[in-house]
Amino acid sequence: MSDTVRGSRGRGGRRGRGSVVWSRCAAGLLAVALATGCGFAASWVVSPAPGHVVITPAVAINAPASSGTATLALPRSGDARSALAKLPVKGPAPLTGYARTQFGPAWADVDRSGCDQRNQVLARDLTEVRLRPGSRCVVASGRLMDPYTGKQINFVRGQDTSTAVQIDHVVALADAWRTGAQQLDQQTRAQLAGDLLELLAVDGPANEAKRDRDAAAWLPANKSYRCRYVARQVAVKTKYRLWVIPAERDAMDRILATCPSMPLPSA
Numbered sequence: 001m002s003d004t005v006r007g008s009r010g011r012g013g014r015r016g017r018g019s020v021v022w023s024r025c026a027a028g029l030l031a032v033a034l035a036t037g038c039g040f041a042a043s044w045v046v047s048p049a050p051g052h053v054v055i056t057p058a059v060a061i062n063a064p065a066s067s068g069t070a071t072l073a074l075p076r077s078g079d080a081r082s083a084l085a086k087l088p089v090k091g092p093a094p095l096t097g098y099a100r101t102q103f104g105p106a107w108a109d110v111d112r113s114g115c116d117q118r119n120q121v122l123a124r125d126l127t128e129v130r131l132r133p134g135s136r137c138v139v140a141s142g143r144l145m146d147p148y149t150g151k152q153i154n155f156v157r158g159q160d161t162s163t164a165v166q167i168d169h170v171v172a173l174a175d176a177w178r179t180g181a182q183q184l185d186q187q188t189r190a191q192l193a194g195d196l197l198e199l200l201a202v203d204g205p206a207n208e209a210k211r212d213r214d215a216a217a218w219l220p221a222n223k224s225y226r227c228r229y230v231a232r233q234v235a236v237k238t239k240y241r242l243w244v245i246p247a248e249r250d251a252m253d254r255i256l257a258t259c260p261s262m263p264l265p266s267a
Contacts, residue, residue, distance in 0.1 A: 080231035104190030174212035
């Protein structure tokens, strides 16, 4: 499911309560984390920056396999439609056990860049970016050419303004759970949720309208972006070894049939 970008206090309204819990975890010792229900099986540490959570990777992303390490990698070349044809096709698994916390702390610095994933995505996808004074990470303002609607949005960080631009999980996390993520370990799920391949800065209302729907139930209103949107979903599902349900596969194939040479994105 998609997460909302807000001001300096962090997470979106729909995840406010969970985000507060994770903040408490980040601020306290392990005993506090367990007492507040914040147990997280994967390794994570708190950096000197307040609220900055770093996942200690147990998996290598696009790296050579080594003993005892799972490797998640995309094909070095190829088109998205061919990659879609290789994905397993199954019915959806139940949502039993799903919670946002199954994918780790929101916006955790999974690539250990020193900046949380939310601000990395804003800095990547916006133009005319200005950082908060004294910060090398926190995006204070910028301009988004929204891929989902095709309109231009001015982003200004603030409690009442940040929701104009939100960060979407291209494969909604609930959809990922239904199509194989529940079989992944927590650390790999945290990598999935924070993978820059999986994240896009988009129009807030469009993100909220999408909710946790797959390509069979929701596509961007901006038809010129649909090929790239579906190709990115295929890339995420390929990388994390998820499956597609029959209706989703058919919808994806209809879109990719209009752009058969669309490459599989890698980032």
